[in-house]
Each structure stands twice: as structure tokens, then as C-alpha cells.
Amino acid sequence: xAMLIEDQLREILNGALVTHPNMSATELxxxxxxxxxxxxxxxxxxxxxxxxxxxxxxxxxxxxxxxxHSRLAALVGTDRAQEQVSAxxxxxxxxxxxxxxxxxxxxxxxxxxxxxxxxxxLHDTPITPGMTPIDTGLASIDRTKMRATTTPILMQQGAIIxxxxxxxxxxxxxxxxxxxxxxxxxxxxxxxxxxxxxxxxVRAPDAHSALLSAQDRLAQDDDESLSHAATSCxxxxxxxxxxLFPPSTSVTDSEGxxxxxxxxxxxxxxxxxxxxxxxxxxxxxxxxxxxxALATRFKSLDDLASKGVHAGIRRAEAESCVNWxxxxxxDLLRIEEERESVA
Numbered sequence: 043x044a045m046l047i048e049d050q051l052r053e054i055l056n057g058a059l060v061t062h063p064n065m066s067a068t069e070l071x072x073x074x075x076x077x078x079x080x081x082x083x084x085x086x087x088x089x090x091x092x093x094x095x096x097x098x099x100x101x102x103x104x105x106x107x108x109x110x111h112s113r114l115a116a117l118v119g120t121d122r123a124q125e126q127v128s129a130x131x132x133x134x135x136x137x138x139x140x141x142x143x144x145x146x147x148x149x150x151x152x153x154x155x156x157x158x159x160x161x162x163x164l165h166d167t168p169i170t171p172g173m174t175p176i177d178t179g180l181a182s183i184d185r186t187k188m189r190a191t192t193t194p195i196l197m198q199q200g201a202i203i204x205x206x207x208x209x210x211x212x213x214x215x216x217x218x219x220x221x222x223x224x225x226x227x228x229x230x231x232x233x234x235x236x237x238x239x240x241x242x243x244v245r246a247p248d249a250h251s252a253l254l255s256a257q258d259r260l261a262q263d264d265d266e267s268l269s270h271a272a273t274s275c276x277x278x279x280x281x282x283x284x285x286l287f288p289p290s291t292s293v294t295d296s297e298g299x300x301x302x303x304x305x306x307x308x309x310x311x312x313x314x315x316x317x318x319x320x321x322x323x324x325x326x327x328x329x330x331x332x333x334x335a336l337a338t339r340f341k342s343l344d345d346l347a348s349k350g351v352h353a354g355i356r357r358a359e360a361e362s363c364v365n366w367x368x369x370x371x372x373d374l375l376r377i378e379e380e381r382e383s384v385a
Contacts, residue, residue: 046357047080048226054080055218062214067207068094068152074210077217082365083228084113086213089130093206096150097138112328116372117234120324120380126230137205140198147202154206158199165192231368238371245378246285249371252278256364268360269349275367276347282371283308286378287315309340316377323380329373343370 058065058073065073071093078086088110095104115123138147147154165188169181220228227235242250256274259267289305293314301310316336319326329336346363349355355363 047361048221051077051080051217051221055214055221058214059218062211066155067203067210068155070207070210070214071151074213077214081217081228082113082231082369084110084117085126085130085230086228088114088127089134090210090213092131092134093151093210096153097134097146097148108328112325112373113369114230115325115328116369116376117230117237119237119376133209137209138202141201147199151203151206154199154203158196158203161192161195161199165189165196234372235368238368238375241375241379242282242371245375246282249278249281249285252281253364253367253371256367260360260364263357268355268357271360272347272349272355272363275363276344278367279312279344279347279370280308282374283311283315286374287311287318309337309344312340312374313337315374319377319381323377325373325380326377329377340370343367 054073054077058070062070071090075087075090075094077083078090088107091104091107091110111123111127114126117123118126135146139145140147149157167185167188169178169185173181225232239250239254242253252274256271256278259271259274284305287303289311290303292300292302294300301307301314303311303314313333313336316326316329317333320330321327343363343366346355346359347367349359
């Protein structure tokens with residue numbers, strides 16, 4: 043039987059919290075990133091990726107980090123997401139700012155640790171034995187000068203590495219505490235789900251009922267209930283499409299491609315909803331910037347949800363189906379929210 047996500051998290055945390063003194067900072071950050079990905083925690087995932095990749099001009103524009111920020115905006119709204127991202131970046135810069143200086147270490151944590159090791163080796167270089175007393179004395183003077191230069195560098199590097207370690211370790215400790223309290227999802231996910239459920243109840247009651255049913259079925263944990271959870275997700279997706287972009291005639295785009303938008307092609311209707319919202323929603327603009335990936339995402343989720351009808355579905359698949367349906371709903375409802383604000 044596949045291990046449940048919560049069990050995987052507990053196993054990773056138990057191992058990391060015991061062995062962390064023997065782990066490098068890079069290994070600790072990598073472990074924290076794995077936890078963030080498993081928990082679907084986009085804010086933590088974004089800053090942990092920057093720690094691993096380094097601070098670059100294009101850091102915020104990398105596909106992985108941009109996708110994290112997009113998910114965060116879907117969950118908590120664009121303004122709140124910008125606030126949270128700004129706070130996380132400020133914290134990241136603060137822990138990488140050199141003590142007593144205004145300069146910031148932009149290396150990845152792996153690069154910084156490698157540089158620290160090389161500096162330490164240079165600092166510890168012994169005097170070559172067997173030299174004449176004069177040469178030995180000159181070498182001792184040179185080594186003293188070199189150590190006077192490398193010692194403050196080592197201290198700066200070590201302080202930054204330690205702060206990065208503390209940030210990653212602190213995240214793991216917080217996640218463990220949340221799991222002990224029975225909080226299986228991060229606060230940001232809980233906020234996003236609350237937004238989705240409250241908004242669906244008003245805008246798409248049928249989708250709201252189907253999604254709540256999926257949640258209830260998922261909690262029962264038998265094979266039949268897991269299948270019903272997946273099929274409920276499929277009903278929720280279609281009901282959302284019906285509410286946001288009701289069935290209509292076909293459309294032909296500027297490139298001559300025709301898309302059927304009847305009742306059955308609800309995935310097409312969701313894509314068209316995003317297309318038609320460009321210019322009226324920054325979230326729609328972001329999603330529409332890679333419309334083929336969006337269409338693939340819709341199809342993948344629909345295929346997973348359809349497994350509940352045509353075949354058995356594993357617990358992990360059912361969990362993913364429900365989580366992804368919430369995220370899809372959050373994305374689309376944020377578009378609707380922004381469209382109305384500029385109407």
C-alpha cells in the first residue's frame with residue numbers, strides 16, 4: 043500500500059530532526075524543500091528554492107518560483123500573496139546580509155558551503171616542513187597575514203550558513219508542531235480552501251456540494267469511498283465550468299483553430315474562460331501566458347478524477363485529486379474576483 047502523505051512527512055521529519063547536526067546546510071534545506079513540496083506549501087517552497095538556487099536577477103522569474111507565487115496568489119489573493127512573498131524575501135536577504143556590511147551573499151547555499159570549505163582549507167594550510175629557519179620565518183609571517191584575511195571571511199560565511207540552517211530547521215520544527223496539533227495542511231492551504239468553499243457556495247452551489255462530498259468520501263478511506271471522492275471532483279469541475287462559462291457555440295481563434303464549447307467539453311470552456319479574462323485579471327494573464335500547459339493541467343486532473351468511474355483509485359491519487367481540484371477552483375475563482383473588481 044502506498045504511504046500516505048502525512049506518514050511520509052512524519053518519516054522525513056523524524057529522520058531530519060534527529061540527524062540534523064550531522065547534515066550540511068544544503069542537505070537541511072533540501073529536506074525542508076521536500077517537506078514543503080509534499081505539503082503543497084508554495085510560500086516555503088519559493089524561498090527554499092531560492093536558498094538552493096541562489097539570489098539571481100531572474101530568481102523571481104524562474105518557472106518553478108513563478109508557479110509557486112501563482113499558487114499562493116490563488117490561495118490567498120494577489121495582494122496578500124505579494125505581502126507574504128515580500129516578507130519572505132526580506133527575511134532571506136536579512137539572513138544573507140554580511141554582518142556590519144550592506145552587501146548580500148547571493149550564492150546558492152551549496153556554493154556558499156563549498157566556498158567556506160575552500161577558505162577553511164586555505165586558512166589551515168600548514169607551513170611546509172624542512173625549510174631553512176629564514177624561509178620558515180617568512181612563511182610564518184605570510185601565513186599570519188593570510189589568516190588575518192581569511193578569518194573574518196570565515197566568520198561571515200559561517201554566520202550566513204548558520205542562519206540559513208536555522209531557517210530551514212525552524213520550518214521543519216513548525217511543520218512537526220502543526221502535525222502534532224492535527225493540522226494536516228499549512229495555514230495557506232486552509233485559507234485557500236476556506237476561500238474556495240465560501241465563494242463556491244455563492245457562485246457555484248453545485249460545485250460546492252460536489253467538493254464537500256469529495257472531502258467527506260476521502261475521510262471514509264475505503265475503496266468505494268475513494269472512487270466516489272474522485273467522481274465528486276469531476277462533478278465539481280464540470281459544475282464550476284457551467285457556472286463560469288456556460289455551454290455555448292464553438293469559437294475560432296486568430297490562428298484559425300476551432301474549439302467546441304458545448305456541455306460535454308467543459309475543459310474547453312474553462313480554457314476559454316481564462317482566455318476571455320485576459321486584460322481584466324492579472325491572474326488570468328498569468329495563467330493564459332502558457333495556455334497549453336493550462337489545458338494539459340485541466341486534462342490531467344480530469345483524467346485522474348475519471349479514474350473513480352472507470353477503475354479503482356489509490357488513496358494517494360484520491361488525495362491529489364481533491365487537493366488539485368481545490369487549487370483549480372482557487373485559480374478560477376480568483377480570476378472571477380478580479381474581473382468583478384474592475385467591472
